[in-house]
Amino acid sequence: MNVTITPSSVAGTARAPPSKSYTHRAILAAGYADGATVRDALWSADTQATARAVGLFGGDVDRRDDDTLAVTGFGGRPDVPADVIDCANSGTTMRLVTAAAALADGTSVLTGDESLRSRPQGPLLEALSDLEATAYSSRGNGQAPLIVTGPLAGGEVSIPGDVSSQYITALLMAGAVTDEGISIDLETELKSAPYVDVTLEVLDDFGVDARETEAGFAVEGGQSYAPAGGEYAVPGDFSSISYPLAAGVIAGDESEGVRIEGAHPSAQGDSAIVDIVERMGAQVDWNREQGTIDVSGAPLSGIEVSVEDTPDLLPTIATLGAVADGDTRIVDAEHVRYKETDRVSAMAEELGRMGVETTEKRDSLTIHGSDSRLEGAAVSGRDDHRIIMALSLAGLVADGETTVEGADHVDVSFPGFFGMLEELGVGLERQE
Numbered sequence: 001m002n003v004t005i006t007p008s009s010v011a012g013t014a015r016a017p018p019s020k021s022y023t024h025r026a027i028l029a030a031g032y033a034d035g036a037t038v039r040d041a042l043w044s045a046d047t048q049a050t051a052r053a054v055g056l057f058g059g060d061v062d063r064r065d066d067d068t069l070a071v072t073g074f075g076g077r078p079d080v081p082a083d084v085i086d087c088a089n090s091g092t093t094m095r096l097v098t099a100a101a102a103l104a105d106g107t108s109v110l111t112g113d114e115s116l117r118s119r120p121q122g123p124l125l126e127a128l129s130d131l132e133a134t135a136y137s138s139r140g141n142g143q144a145p146l147i148v149t150g151p152l153a154g155g156e157v158s159i160p161g162d163v164s165s166q167y168i169t170a171l172l173m174a175g176a177v178t179d180e181g182i183s184i185d186l187e188t189e190l191k192s193a194p195y196v197d198v199t200l201e202v203l204d205d206f207g208v209d210a211r212e213t214e215a216g217f218a219v220e221g222g223q224s225y226a227p228a229g230g231e232y233a234v235p236g237d238f239s240s241i242s243y244p245l246a247a248g249v250i251a252g253d254e255s256e257g258v259r260i261e262g263a264h265p266s267a268q269g270d271s272a273i274v275d276i277v278e279r280m281g282a283q284v285d286w287n288r289e290q291g292t293i294d295v296s297g298a299p300l301s302g303i304e305v306s307v308e309d310t311p312d313l314l315p316t317i318a319t320l321g322a323v324a325d326g327d328t329r330i331v332d333a334e335h336v337r338y339k340e341t342d343r344v345s346a347m348a349e350e351l352g353r354m355g356v357e358t359t360e361k362r363d364s365l366t367i368h369g370s371d372s373r374l375e376g377a378a379v380s381g382r383d384d385h386r387i388i389m390a391l392s393l394a395g396l397v398a399d400g401e402t403t404v405e406g407a408d409h410v411d412v413s414f415p416g417f418f419g420m421l422e423e424l425g426v427g428l429e430r431q432e
């Protein structure tokens with residue numbers, strides 16, 4: 001599907017979809033448990049991949065209504081899967097499920113789509129091998145397809161922290177059900193650190209004790225997963241909130257503006273988007289108790305932003321920078337190159353097609369807002385949900401129409417994205 005966006009102003013109320021990160025963890029944690037009801041869950045292509053894996057491990061995920069999942073657990077140790085585990089486009093699924101598969105007393109095979117089969121898994125495979133599992137890439141290049149044979153012993157392991165925090169999450173979640181537990185020494189500083197905080201929060205909610213240590217993180221073995229009252233509720237997703245928020249900032253109707261609901265505080269680092277748009281000059285009112293954010297259109301100025309903790313915000317910030325006056329420098333961005341696409345290059349090149357000047361370095365992207373005039377163009381969504389959503393925002397304020405090619409991939413994290421834009425008053429046309 002291609003989507004053509006007509007320049008539009010936005011007004012009204014948008015509801016944040018549930019958090020993808022919390023939903024993945026809750027589904028898998030419920031799988032490690034005897035089961036649980038996961039309320040307000042995100043049901044997207046990525047979270048369905050984690051649900052499929054729980055099914056192959058001997059559990060079951062039954063979607064009761066739009067957002068309640070009844071999960072039957074596999075009770076600690078997964079069964080040996082009867083089929084290949086297809087993680088589709090989801091890095092989180094592949095990392096978390098690879099470590100879970102290493103607990104099984106037999107062999108699991110994991111694969112994914114072309115994008116996922118190009119992402120780095122080597123450090124996690126090495127860590128699992130150090131813990132007595134056999135874990136390797138079928139092509140010997142650290143990328144999927146992956147072949148994992150358990151069982152995994154506990155112990156001490158070291159791993160780099162600057163490729164993906166998901167390796168740490170994976171080891172902590174699996175480590176809780178090993179006999180000895182796992183203690184993780186970080187070989188480098190940790191990037192995307194708030195995602196490990198999300199993991200610690202979910203583990204705690206499922207009655208599992210894990211903690212930060214001087215060297216990294218540690219989890220005791222022999223623990224059982226069980227959420228209080230058998231239930232777990234997922235908060236709203238701040239990476240997804242960044243899109244209606246940015247839309248309100250760059251294209252908000254001056255009199256009415258945009259209200260976002262479902263924006264309760266949690267461990268998500270991406271709630272930094274509220275502070276980022278404020279620093280750029282937007283007026284934002286975040287009522288944390290009510291979980292609402294109100295925003296209206298404002299002239300923006302370029303700023304410097306580190307995405308060390310918040311890699312998924314880079315595409316949104318790049319679009320904001322294209323609209324802002326002056327330079328927006330996005331720094332500490334190297335790990336953003338290891339996502340569904342190399343998002344640093346993807347945003348530089350696709351915004352370039354819309355007339356935006358950028359300077360790309362290995363670790364940073366500078367958007368020269370004042371030298372740019374956003375022109376409507378045909379752009380490629382690169383089969384990457386965040387690139388598609390960020391380019392669609394740019395289309396709201398470009399001169400002329402913008403066509404985003406391959407726009408169906410928003411189903412990875414935000415299936416209702418284009419419907420939400422329409423409800424906010426955006427003129428758009430879908431071409432199947």
Ligand SMILES: O=C(O)C1=C[C@@H](OP(=O)(O)O)[C@@H](O)[C@H](O)C1
Pocket residue numbers: 020021022092163164165166169191192195311312335
């Ligand atoms: O653990 C998670 O839920 C995630 C961690 C981050 O990845 P990295 O830790 O690989 O940077 C983030 O980009 C991804 O969208 C979700």
Ligand SMILES: C=C(OP(=O)(O)O)C(=O)O
Pocket residue numbers: 020046089090091092093312339340386413
């Ligand atoms: C990078 C992302 O997810 P994952 O790593 O799970 O593919 C994302 O949602 O932007």
